[in-house]
Amino acid sequence: MDALTQLAGGFSEVLTVYNILLIFLAGMIGTVVGALPGLGPSAGIALMLPLTFGMPHASGLCLLTGVYMGTMYGGRITSILINTPGDAPAIITAMEGYPMMLRGQGGLALGLSAFSSFIGGFFGLAVLIFFAPVVSSYAIYLGAPEYFLLMLLGLSTIVLLAGDNMVKALLMACVGVLVSTFGSDYISGHIRFAFTPELIEGIDFVAIIIGLYGLGEVFYNLEKRVRIDLGKPSFNIREYIPPAYAIKESGGATVRGSILGTVIGILPGAGATVATFLEYALERRISRKPEEFGKGAIAGLAGPEASNNASVPGSLIPLITLGIPGSGGTAIMLGALIMFGMQPGPLLMIKSGDVVWAMIAGLVLANIFLLFSNVLLIPVFVNLLRSVQGHLASVVIALCVVGAFSLAYSTFNIWVALVFGVLGYLMKKADYPTGPFILAVVLAPLAENYFRQSIMLGQGDWAIFIDRPISLGIIIAMVVLGGLGMATKRFMKRREPAARA
Amino acid sequence: MKLSEIVLLAGLAVFSGVLLISSLDMPYGSEQSFGPGYIPLNIALVILGLIGILAVKAFMAGRKPGADGSAVIEDLSSALPVAAVIVLLAGAIYAMSWGSILAPLGLLMIILSWRFNGHGFVKSCLVSAAILAVIYTIFSLWLKIPLQ
Numbered sequence: 001m002d003a004l005t006q007l008a009g010g011f012s013e014v015l016t017v018y019n020i021l022l023i024f025l026a027g028m029i030g031t032v033v034g035a036l037p038g039l040g041p042s043a044g045i046a047l048m049l050p051l052t053f054g055m056p057h058a059s060g061l062c063l064l065t066g067v068y069m070g071t072m073y074g075g076r077i078t079s080i081l082i083n084t085p086g087d088a089p090a091i092i093t094a095m096e097g098y099p100m101m102l103r104g105q106g107g108l109a110l111g112l113s114a115f116s117s118f119i120g121g122f123f124g125l126a127v128l129i130f131f132a133p134v135v136s137s138y139a140i141y142l143g144a145p146e147y148f149l150l151m152l153l154g155l156s157t158i159v160l161l162a163g164d165n166m167v168k169a170l171l172m173a174c175v176g177v178l179v180s181t182f183g184s185d186y187i188s189g190h191i192r193f194a195f196t197p198e199l200i201e202g203i204d205f206v207a208i209i210i211g212l213y214g215l216g217e218v219f220y221n222l223e224k225r226v227r228i229d230l231g232k233p234s235f236n237i238r239e240y241i242p243p244a245y246a247i248k249e250s251g252g253a254t255v256r257g258s259i260l261g262t263v264i265g266i267l268p269g270a271g272a273t274v275a276t277f278l279e280y281a282l283e284r285r286i287s288r289k290p291e292e293f294g295k296g297a298i299a300g301l302a303g304p305e306a307s308n309n310a311s312v313p314g315s316l317i318p319l320i321t322l323g324i325p326g327s328g329g330t331a332i333m334l335g336a337l338i339m340f341g342m343q344p345g346p347l348l349m350i351k352s353g354d355v356v357w358a359m360i361a362g363l364v365l366a367n368i369f370l371l372f373s374n375v376l377l378i379p380v381f382v383n384l385l386r387s388v389q390g391h392l393a394s395v396v397i398a399l400c401v402v403g404a405f406s407l408a409y410s411t412f413n414i415w416v417a418l419v420f421g422v423l424g425y426l427m428k429k430a431d432y433p434t435g436p437f438i439l440a441v442v443l444a445p446l447a448e449n450y451f452r453q454s455i456m457l458g459q460g461d462w463a464i465f466i467d468r469p470i471s472l473g474i475i476i477a478m479v480v481l482g483g484l485g486m487a488t489k490r491f492m493k494r495r496e497p498a499a500r501a
Numbered sequence: 502m503k504l505s506e507i508v509l510l511a512g513l514a515v516f517s518g519v520l521l522i523s524s525l526d527m528p529y530g531s532e533q534s535f536g537p538g539y540i541p542l543n544i545a546l547v548i549l550g551l552i553g554i555l556a557v558k559a560f561m562a563g564r565k566p567g568a569d570g571s572a573v574i575e576d577l578s579s580a581l582p583v584a585a586v587i588v589l590l591a592g593a594i595y596a597m598s599w600g601s602i603l604a605p606l607g608l609l610m611i612i613l614s615w616r617f618n619g620h621g622f623v624k625s626c627l628v629s630a631a632i633l634a635v636i637y638t639i640f641s642l643w644l645k646i647p648l649q
Binding site: 032033036039047167168170171174175177178181185187188190192193215218219220222223224388390391393394395397398399401402405406409411414415418421422423425426427429430432444448451452455456459460 | 503505506508509512513516517520523524527528532533534535536537540541544545547548551552554555558579580582583586587590591593594597598602606609610611613614617618620625628629632633636639640644646647648
């Protein structure tokens, strides 16, 4: 009840014409920025930060969180329409949404992902409102060994992304690990493989995905002379609203994705990425039609989308309650809180509770506005694509080049995108899976750091992973889940011939 | 094995070989923990091993009766347009390092639409100019990204 009273107080501050307009605009701007390759939540929040100078604190924070939420909605647009994800959690969206688009169901994919994102976002917000202090009090018990094991759990989904050939998947995962080792080593300060000065900071992950998915797809389509026929521009809204069967098929996945996204989204570093990949693995594991995954499965799109958006409020929990930013976006939010004269950390809710609750109320409003604005924007985006479908190769190359350039305002990242574009093209031609590669690029640096920190904590003793109750619990859970998975697989294999007979 | 797979595996072998040699100069580890060379060295070795397994598998499959080697030639001819676009894009990126991003990009877009997508020259110019105008408005005017 206390949380509801404080939330009502937050709403009383936010529900002014000025703030409502501000939140609506923030969501729209976030959607457009999130839809541009190369620009994600960090860029969106950083762009809006100067506008908040002189604003009331609550309004400024509503603007920033609205943009943050909007970029998460926007990220799925280019993933689905041109197979160019803007960040790691959107990779699964591209893997399932783009095949739907190729089947002429781009509008449906966008509509479905908007609904799932809304449910996921709402679930995450409910947890933020009612359980933030409780969740964060448990989160502080997680140390390097637990984080390493959680990253390992995320990496284990490579098995499910492997396709038919496990050796190829393992090879690509190892290449991903090797690519992730470029740049400064955070434990020792040693600089690895800096063949050019730009590589001191490592290879920009976004340039990699722009190349691998965006340019790689263009090269592949050029060779195969693929002509995408999306039909003529149309504003028939029925085309964009998910039908009853799609909502039914996505319902369970959306709920599971929301829970997983909120819980794992709290983890600093790669919460949303781990959550979306784990959710995808879970959906594929429990699906009655696992063969549809990778070819435009509705559950494979809806679940990870819900996870992605549920992780936004999830990532705000450690920021608000402990002052720990879990991502680039929340790090800039932390800067904004300090700029407004607030003290992020355990005392934030006590000293500046009114502003924080106003921000949470703003997030609730932003989530509702974003659902409606996104559903209304779907025809605009789909028809924009339809009007340039004959020139899609040059449009995608232009967006990829400009997106890669905008990462560091230099041509270096365009070269990186080109190299990974060629790699993506060769991988697609030779039937090598991209999922294990990209997952390893994202999670391997974190896993490596946590692993080495753990061994240092244990003074060289590996027993640290089983001495700590939470890490032991994670290991047991991994073994039980693995065992259950294998047992289920065997059971299903035995049942198949019987069912055929 | 297709030509694309041979090129991919050869490229990956060179890549991991170079990093393997470079990682030999890095500290491997101490009594307390692992050094910065631990992961790259071991992973590079695993990659070379996995490439070896795939190569042996392909070799054994190729020796089976009825194995067809024509895929390599077919692969090469269909990949020529892609190779041309890659070279054009590399040229455009090199030209971008001289100052302007949009001018080489515009030229590349026109060539792509005109020569590779089969549109007329005038239509290619007009559509490319319109797309560039939208990109310039969003990225340069609104987001203040110095595209020039």
